[in-house]
Amino acid sequence: MGIGLLRKALSVPATSLGVCCAYDPGVLTMTTRKASILATAFCALVSLAAISRAQTTDAEDAAARAERWKALQEAIFGDRKVQDGSGVIELDVPPRALDAALVPVSLQLAGKKPIKGVYLVIDNNPSPLSAHFVFGPRADPRVLQVRVRVDEYTLMHAVAEGQDGKLYLAEKFVKAAGGCSAPAGFSEEQALQEMGRMKLRLIGDFAAGKPLQAQLMIRHPNFNGMQMNQITRFYTPARFIRSTEVTYDGSRIFHLDSDISMSTDPVIVFGFVPPARGTLKVAIQDSDDATFAHSFDVPQPPG
Amino acid sequence: MSASRDLPRAGALILILLGVSGLAAEPPSSAAPADEPADFWTGPINGPVPATLSGGAVIHAQELSELLKQGGVVLVDVSNLPHRPENLAPGAPWLPVPHRVIPGSVWVPGAGIGAIAPDIDVYFRDQLAQATRNDPDHPIVIYCHERCWLSWNGAKRAVRYGYRNVHWFPEGIEGWRAAGLDTVIAEPSTPSSGTPTP
Numbered sequence: 001m002g003i004g005l006l007r008k009a010l011s012v013p014a015t016s017l018g019v020c021c022a023y024d025p026g027v028l029t030m031t032t033r034k035a036s037i038l039a040t041a042f043c044a045l046v047s048l049a050a051i052s053r054a055q056t057t058d059a060e061d062a063a064a065r066a067e068r069w070k071a072l073q074e075a076i077f078g079d080r081k082v083q084d085g086s087g088v089i090e091l092d093v094p095p096r097a098l099d100a101a102l103v104p105v106s107l108q109l110a111g112k113k114p115i116k117g118v119y120l121v122i123d124n125n126p127s128p129l130s131a132h133f134v135f136g137p138r139a140d141p142r143v144l145q146v147r148v149r150v151d152e153y154t155l156m157h158a159v160a161e162g163q164d165g166k167l168y169l170a171e172k173f174v175k176a177a178g179g180c181s182a183p184a185g186f187s188e189e190q191a192l193q194e195m196g197r198m199k200l201r202l203i204g205d206f207a208a209g210k211p212l213q214a215q216l217m218i219r220h221p222n223f224n225g226m227q228m229n230q231i232t233r234f235y236t237p238a239r240f241i242r243s244t245e246v247t248y249d250g251s252r253i254f255h256l257d258s259d260i261s262m263s264t265d266p267v268i269v270f271g272f273v274p275p276a277r278g279t280l281k282v283a284i285q286d287s288d289d290a291t292f293a294h295s296f297d298v299p300q301p302p303g
Numbered sequence: 304m305s306a307s308r309d310l311p312r313a314g315a316l317i318l319i320l321l322g323v324s325g326l327a328a329e330p331p332s333s334a335a336p337a338d339e340p341a342d343f344w345t346g347p348i349n350g351p352v353p354a355t356l357s358g359g360a361v362i363h364a365q366e367l368s369e370l371l372k373q374g375g376v377v378l379v380d381v382s383n384l385p386h387r388p389e390n391l392a393p394g395a396p397w398l399p400v401p402h403r404v405i406p407g408s409v410w411v412p413g414a415g416i417g418a419i420a421p422d423i424d425v426y427f428r429d430q431l432a433q434a435t436r437n438d439p440d441h442p443i444v445i446y447c448h449e450r451c452w453l454s455w456n457g458a459k460r461a462v463r464y465g466y467r468n469v470h471w472f473p474e475g476i477e478g479w480r481a482a483g484l485d486t487v488i489a490e491p492s493t494p495s496s497g498t499p500t501p
Binding site: 100151228231233 | 346349383385389416420448449450480
């Protein structure tokens, strides 16, 4: 992807200081208390007005969101056609997330089409292209789950790329705000101590040649560089996982390129097809070029 | 003093105690409002905020919308600027969406930080003085985002500066948009961007 192009397509329009009107020396004729009483008195009228206004604003918001996605789509996929992904890809996100720093995203690629990979775009995050999965020969791409940070109310897009090169789109709106500046929940020292530890949990029973799901838990703060300390006013430097390669006996399950939108301590649920007993290997590289690797026996030894 | 005259008082006391213990027994929930700290909040910026602001008043979307129609309100968004991490990969796309504010707002990033930077402190104080024309009773409304302490801090700061008609809008721009009200795109107003001219 041409990053320059992405920049150009999305350059923020330079607006003049449209904020000056707050300083407009308008005649102050009413005290706040009076205004409050009035506000209460006209409550019914206001609600009526709000209904019609809501429609205009929603329409404007929808237009702005569509425009943003159009620009992102062009920047990421160029002039390639992106078609409706019904029957190929499903995207599930809670409409209103409980924790904006930990929004669960579930992708279902249950169609019959062979899938090469999938892109996850969080439109209104400052760094919108959040994840790009590329599946390998050992993948069962039907189920994929990650957890992400959401900075403000946004559309989320998942684009599956078929082996035939065609692009299939799924879209959801999610209401969450502040996920990018939310703290990691522990100190930097603590995070760095445990960084790189991993756990793998198999979901279902192992049978050679049968699809199996796994939950991969990785200790990594994924500091996104946007978390401010209110006393020092310094930002915790960004340090995040850039790439995750998961293989089975040397053959790829998936490769993930990720960005600062991934949550702290990432949890990835994925499917794979083990042809026989073997070893699942995870290799991670982060933005400081630190690498972490771990091997797991499949099936897992008892206990 | 007779015992019979004391009984109603004792009854009232019991009721009060019951009321208090009833509140205390309430299980803590993430949605519950936080207690008002005595000073500025210096903990995590996003999270449950108090239900009140001592020295100021809480205002909600429709009431604010009506207040703004009267004019003469100083409206300040104290949201922080989106911060691009220094160590993002060179050339990594950084595309914050245009910042939306309530029409008529001035956006002063940094004015809501617990330990405010000295230059922003001076700037925020000057901006308020100028906008209110040094009238401590001039209505001021401070907001940022939902579940965000910056506006609580900013409003508290305005109260500390001596303003007596400070409103805190805790639902922020999300609450404003959820109420179907209009927004406009704004640029930050900072000491280096110069003073907006009336």
